[in-house]
Amino acid sequence: MAKEQLLSYEDALDKFEVVIGLEVHVELNTKSKMFCGCANVFGSEPNTNVCPICIALPGSLPAVNRKAVESSIAIGLALDCQIAPTGRFARKNYFYPDLAKNFQTSQYDEPIAFEGKIDIELESGEVHTVLIERAHMEEDAGKLTHVGGATGRIQGAEYSLVDYNRAGVPLVEIVTKPIFGAGDKAPELAAAYVRAIREIVKAMDVSDAKMERGNVRCDANVSLRPKGQEKLGTRTETKNVNSLRSVENAVRYEIQRQGYILANGGTITQETRHWHEDRGHTSSGRPKSDADDYRYFPEPDLVPVQPSKEWIEEIRASLPEMPSLRRRRLQEEWGFAELEFRDVVNSDLLDQVEDTVKAGAAPQAARKWWTGELARIANAENLVVQDLSITPLQVAQIQKLIDAGDLTDRMARDVVAGVLAGEGEPAQVIEKRGLKVVKDDGALIEAIDKALASQPDVLEKIREGKVQAAGAVIGAVMQAMRGQVDAARVRELILERASK
Numbered sequence: 154m155a156k157e158q159l160l161s162y163e164d165a166l167d168k169f170e171v172v173i174g175l176e177v178h179v180e181l182n183t184k185s186k187m188f189c190g191c192a193n194v195f196g197s198e199p200n201t202n203v204c205p206i207c208i209a210l211p212g213s214l215p216a217v218n219r220k221a222v223e224s225s226i227a228i229g230l231a232l233d234c235q236i237a238p239t240g241r242f243a244r245k246n247y248f249y250p251d252l253a254k255n256f257q258t259s260q261y262d263e264p265i266a267f268e269g270k271i272d273i274e275l276e277s278g279e280v281h282t283v284l285i286e287r288a289h290m291e292e293d294a295g296k297l298t299h300v301g302g303a304t305g306r307i308q309g310a311e312y313s314l315v316d317y318n319r320a321g322v323p324l325v326e327i328v329t330k331p332i333f334g335a336g337d338k339a340p341e342l343a344a345a346y347v348r349a350i351r352e353i354v355k356a357m358d359v360s361d362a363k364m365e366r367g368n369v370r371c372d373a374n375v376s377l378r379p380k381g382q383e384k385l386g387t388r389t390e391t392k393n394v395n396s397l398r399s400v401e402n403a404v405r406y407e408i409q410r411q412g413y414i415l416a417n418g419g420t421i422t423q424e425t426r427h428w429h430e431d432r433g434h435t436s437s438g439r440p441k442s443d444a445d446d447y448r449y450f451p452e453p454d455l456v457p458v459q460p461s462k463e464w465i466e467e468i469r470a471s472l473p474e475m476p477s478l479r480r481r482r483l484q485e486e487w488g489f490a491e492l493e494f495r496d497v498v499n500s501d502l503l504d505q506v507e508d509t510v511k512a513g514a515a516p517q518a519a520r521k522w523w524t525g526e527l528a529r530i531a532n533a534e535n536l537v538v539q540d541l542s543i544t545p546l547q548v549a550q551i552q553k554l555i556d557a558g559d560l561t562d563r564m565a566r567d568v569v570a571g572v573l574a575g576e577g578e579p580a581q582v583i584e585k586r587g588l589k590v591v592k593d594d595g596a597l598i599e600a601i602d603k604a605l606a607s608q609p610d611v612l613e614k615i616r617e618g619k620v621q622a623a624g625a626v627i628g629a630v631m632q633a634m635r636g637q638v639d640a641a642r643v644r645e646l647i648l649e650r651a652s653k
């Protein structure tokens with residue numbers, strides 16, 4: 154398909170105001186599905202986690218998963234929503250082969266949570282408050298695999314396979330109100346919002362929150378309107394965007410694509426669109442009008458969900474510290490500079506640094522290990538640093554030995570290498586590799602005197618006050634001591650001996 158024409162991003166923002174709206178689906182990590190006892194696990198053999206209820210055999214009756222309701226309420230509370238005293242399930246009627254029931258059990262006019270808000274901080278430090286319209290419970294559909302085509306899409310496929318393992322997995326769909334005023338930051342805000350939702354549900358442990366597995370997916374609505382116009386423009390909905398980078402790129406692309414059409418007097422077709430990360434563009438999906446009629450009606454097989462005030466308060470009291478508050482607290486406690494802290498956050502190393510500090514290391518030392526040496530090793534081995542086989546406790550133990558003067562920095566790196574190589578705990582590695590700072594100055598002084606005697610010109614310079622000449626001797630001494638001494642101590646002793 155020919156690539157569509159785009160207006161430059163700057164021109165689009167010059168002429169139009171961007172309005173976005175985000176729908177995020179969160180798959181809950183309950184043990185069983187939303188309305189039956191089938192296991193809710195990822196990666197099973199196709200069609201093994203199914204029963205008459207989730208494939209909707211005639212006469213089967215659903216029952217609501219209490220834990221899924223609890224998680225949904227928790228998400229609502231975390232997003233500052235009101236919780237409905239009565240939430241009702243509704244049937245959303247449509248046909249698709251991944252939906253054995255011919256309707257999706259969802260919520261319509263009585264969602265479990267509504268009217269919330271969340272503050273989203275951008276890279277620049279600027280904060281946008283995003284208003285939440287609603288968060289409702291529903292079930293996921295099965296998964297279709299289209300075989301034989303070049304693209305994996307249904308077009309051109311020879312046949313399709315359906316796996317109902319995912320059918321009936323509990324979802325919470327979080328819908329924002331239209332978001333105005335983000336200007337050229339709209340794509341960044343969209344991605345930051347999805348990141349924040351992902352962090353929250355992860356911190357609450359109500360979802361595995363893995364975007365690459367589809368645990369968190371985003372539909373991004375984008376519309377443009379001429380500046381100063383009250384009426385909203387026609388929107389498009391880019392479906393199932395499943396990485397943060399894709400969310401940002403898809404929104405930016407739609408702004409430029411719609412900008413070109415509108416600037417040239419065209420009209421936007423209201424439709425769903427698909428994002429192609431590999432080719433960096435969206436393509437047309439199906440037309441979608443506001444009048445789409447799913448014939449919603451109350452689900453007659455399920456009683457309304459009526460959480461008691463006590464239960465809601467119990468759930469509220471059990472919410473963990475929210476990620477944004479935790480970050481603010483840790484940055485303050487650790488006293489990191491803005492860039493240092495952002496480096497830790499962006500590398501997703503907050504947990505590691507926090508645990509290392511809890512195990513007794515100074516915050517700066519903990520930060521340096523994780524974002525420095527360990528990140529370097531992981532990078533060289535093509536791993537993510539979180540997957541290295543060293544624990545925060547071990548890092549803290551090694552750091553404590555440095556602080557006590559028992560290990561030099563170089564030796565500490567050896568110990569880390571030993572731990573990573575599976576040689577055991579730091580103490581065992583130190584023992585096995587014979588890594589121990591020589592604390593008896595006798596041997597050290599002997600080595601220094603010997604090095605000074607063999608370099609009389611250097612000795613002369615030091616005596617004349619050119620202390621930087623000591624560097625030439627430090628190397629020789631470190632070598633003689635096989636690196637098992639502290640360089641600062643060596644330098645100190647060289648100056649002392651030279652002055653005798």
Ligand SMILES: [Zn+2]
Pocket residue numbers: 186189190191202203204205206207208321
């Ligand atoms: Zn089932």
